[in-house]
Structures are given as structure tokens and as C-alpha cells.
Amino acid sequence: MPRLISRALAIGLLSLLAACATAPKVTKNTSKTFSTVVVDAGHGGKDNGAYRRFGGAEKIATLDVAQRLNRKLRESELKTVMTRSSDVFISLDERVAIENSQKDAIFVSIHFNDSRRRGIHGFETYYHSGDSFDLANQIQAKLMTIPHSANRGVHTANFRVLRLAYYPAVLVECGFLSNRSEGGQARDWEYRELLADRIAEAIVEQRYGPGVYRGSTQVAAQSQPASTGSDAAPAPAHH
Numbered sequence: 706m707p708r709l710i711s712r713a714l715a716i717g718l719l720s721l722l723a724a725c726a727t728a729p730k731v732t733k734n735t736s737k738t739f740s741t742v743v744v745d746a747g748h749g750g751k752d753n754g755a756y757r758r759f760g761g762a763e764k765i766a767t768l769d770v771a772q773r774l775n776r777k778l779r780e781s782e783l784k785t786v787m788t789r790s791s792d793v794f795i796s797l798d799e800r801v802a803i804e805n806s807q808k809d810a811i812f813v814s815i816h817f818n819d820s821r822r823r824g825i826h827g828f829e830t831y832y833h834s835g836d837s838f839d840l841a842n843q844i845q846a847k848l849m850t851i852p853h854s855a856n857r858g859v860h861t862a863n864f865r866v867l868r869l870a871y872y873p874a875v876l877v878e879c880g881f882l883s884n885r886s887e888g889g890q891a892r893d894w895e896y897r898e899l900l901a902d903r904i905a906e907a908i909v910e911q912r913y914g915p916g917v918y919r920g921s922t923q924v925a926a927q928s929q930p931a932s933t934g935s936d937a938a939p940a941p942a943h944h
């Protein structure tokens with residue numbers, strides 16, 4: 706009997722260790738010292754993410770915003786790593802591994818939202834560790850400077866890419882594809898440029914302080930009124 710018990714204990718301990726191995730042992734607060742931004746375009750390949758008539762496939766919009774964000778961060782002299790730069794499937798664990806293999810990074814995951822209720826709209830930013838809260842707040846605040854934006858708040862979430870991250874990690878929901886207005890905007894490259902610009906501004910200010918970011922905010926902001934008219938004339942098509 707004692708042998709059986711000790712064996713059961715050993716197996717129990719082993720499985721406990723295996724469970725622990727998937728969670729970060731120590732998290733590192735690089736929220737004000739990071740040198741690299743891991744830019745994660747949600748979904749991809751066989752995983753479309755949300756798919757709605759107004760907004761199209763989420764994986765297309767996330768990749769475009771992520772690529773624009775990547776370029777803006779590089780122009781701001783931050784190092785970047787993209788988890789994907791084309792329409793390919795990357796597992797959540799691979800995304801975490803890419804992040805955790807960097808030196809002094811933060812992780813920013815780009816998504817669009819979906820709801821069965823078409824009226825729901827607005828931005829949400831998610832985080833898991835307390836070290837990620839400032840970054841999440843900063844991004845949400847900058848998104849709120851976009852005209853007609855709705856604030857659905859900063860929230861904690863147990864998403865795998867956030868929970869297993871060694872560094873500060875946030876997930877940004879850039880509006881609802883299921884909403885006529887936000888779904889339409891998600892298809893507009895000028896609006897996606899604006900989203901990327903505000904997220905880049907938040908990241909650069911998080912690292913270097915206010916007023917440092919030199920993005921294409923002006924150009925993007927000027928194009929904004931034409932593409933947000935909610936009940937005015939239909940937005941012009943961009944080719």
C-alpha cells in the first residue's frame with residue numbers, strides 16, 4: 706500500500722509540474738523598458754475568426770491593421786516581430802512561444818469583435834497580468850480619440866495568449882464586425898490606418914512618454930470624417 710500511495714503521489718506531482726510548465730514561472734514587467742513589440746494579427750489561414758457580411762473575415766482586417774502597426778512602430782525605431790505576416794494559421798501556443806522567446810518585449814494582439822446583437826459596438830482592450838494594465842489603458846484611451854468611438858472598457862481576460870505571456874500582453878478588439886458601421890469601417894483601409902496609428906501612438910507613449918510619437922495621425926485624421934458618417938451620406942468607396 707505505501708508503495709502505491711507514493712506512486713500515486715509521484716504521478717500527482719508530475720502532472721502538477723507539467724501543468725505548471727505551461728504557465729510562465731516569472732513574469733517580467735517591461736511595460737516601460739521594452740525594446741521589442743510582438744505584433745500579433747489574430748486568426749489566419751483556416752481560422753477566419755469572426756465572419757460577417759458588413760466586415761468580411763476578421764483574419765483579413767487583423768492582418769492589415771497589424772502590418773500597418775508594425776510599420777509605424779518601426780518608423781518609431783522600435784524593434785518588432787510579427788507572429789504572422791500572411792494568411793497562415795498559427796496556433797495560440799506558437800504565438801506565445803514567439804513572444805516569450807524575445808528579449809524585453811511586449812505583446813499586442815489585434816482582433817475585431819463579434820456579437821449576435823448588431824447594435825453592439827465600440828472598442829475593448831483586454832489584459833491578464835497587472836503589469837499589462839497601463840499598456841491596456843493607454844491603448845484604450847488612444848482609441849477613444851477616434852471620432853464617434855464607443856468605450857466598452859478595459860477588462861481582464863483569461864485568453865491563452867495573455868495568460869501564458871512572460872511579458873506585458875494585451876489584446877485589442879478594434880470594433881464589432883457584426884455592427885453595420887464598425888464592420889464597414891473595418892473594410893476601409895484609411896480607417897484601419899487610423900486604428901494602427903492610435904495603437905502605435907499608445908505603445909510609443911507607453912515606452913517614451915507623451916508627445917514623442919510622430920505618426921501619420923494628421924493624414925489619417927483628415928480622412929476620417931468622410932468615412933465615419935453614421936447616418937449621413939454613405940462613405941465614399943476607396944479603391
Ligand SMILES: [Zn+2]
Nearest residue numbers: 747754816817
Ligand atoms: Zn478574434
